[in-house]
Amino acid sequence: MLLIDELVHCTPHDVTCTVTVRADAPFVVDGRVPALVSLELFAQTVAALHAYLHRDHPGGQHGKLLGTRELELAVDHFHVGDALTITGHELWHDEHLAQFRCELHRNGERLAAAAISVAHGGAQDQGARPGAPP
Amino acid sequence: MTRAEIYQRITGILVKTFELDPADIRPESRLYEDLDLDSIDAVDMFVELHEVTGRRIDPQVARKIRTVQDIVALVEAELSGAGVAVDS
Numbered sequence: 001m002l003l004i005d006e007l008v009h010c011t012p013h014d015v016t017c018t019v020t021v022r023a024d025a026p027f028v029v030d031g032r033v034p035a036l037v038s039l040e041l042f043a044q045t046v047a048a049l050h051a052y053l054h055r056d057h058p059g060g061q062h063g064k065l066l067g068t069r070e071l072e073l074a075v076d077h078f079h080v081g082d083a084l085t086i087t088g089h090e091l092w093h094d095e096h097l098a099q100f101r102c103e104l105h106r107n108g109e110r111l112a113a114a115a116i117s118v119a120h121g122g123a124q125d126q127g128a129r130p131g132a133p134p
Numbered sequence: 135m136t137r138a139e140i141y142q143r144i145t146g147i148l149v150k151t152f153e154l155d156p157a158d159i160r161p162e163s164r165l166y167e168d169l170d171l172d173s174i175d176a177v178d179m180f181v182e183l184h185e186v187t188g189r190r191i192d193p194q195v196a197r198k199i200r201t202v203q204d205i206v207a208l209v210e211a212e213l214s215g216a217g218v219a220v221d222s
Contacts, residue, residue: 066174067174069178091181091184092177092180092181092184092190092191093193094193094196094197095193097173097174097176097177098177099177099178099180099181115178115181117174117177117178
């Protein structure tokens with residue numbers, strides 16, 4: 001279930017994706033989609049970065065959204081036709097886990113933000129565990 | 135920051151971020167076994183430590199952290215520019 005349209009910019013630690021909300025897109029009801037879907041947009045944006053950075057190994061990577069902190073939603077819904085820009089900035093990572101600060105904008109206005117923690121590369125819940133064996 | 139100030143700062147982060155009871159936090163407290171943090175919490179903590187030290191915590195160093203005192207030693211070393219001080 002791919003929600004984002006394009007990966008438009010990335011560096012090893014930053015990523016920008018875009019999507020225009022379509023009437024037939026998942027979660028759209030009566031021409032609008034709950035702003036809570038931002039979380040999935042954030043996760044897919046981070047996944048797009050990871051996939052791009054590992055494009056030489058297609059299919060060998062997978063990830064999971066583990067959690068979020070400080071989710072802020074300025075609106076309840078997005079509407080069909082809205083052109084949304086989603087950004088992610090990596091705050092920390094190791095070989096298994098990472099945290100990104102993500103934001104969603106429409107016409108330059110920030111509508112959603114959160115920090116999301118993700119597992120990547122087939123991580124188990126041991127990667128950054130203090131005291132875990134190397 | 136003095137070591138005591140660093141300890142207070144770390145304690146404040148643990149209380150605020152993970153809703154821990156300050157009375158449960160001691161220098162020797164083990165993050166997992168005693169304070170019930172998990173690996174996702176650890177990522178949150180390393181992000182917070184970045185705010186304190188101004189430097190990204192090295193994952194190799196992060197993996198060695200076991201106790202509150204380990205965090206204090208890490209922050210103290212980072213702030214002094216001496217690098218990592220956590221025992222392996």
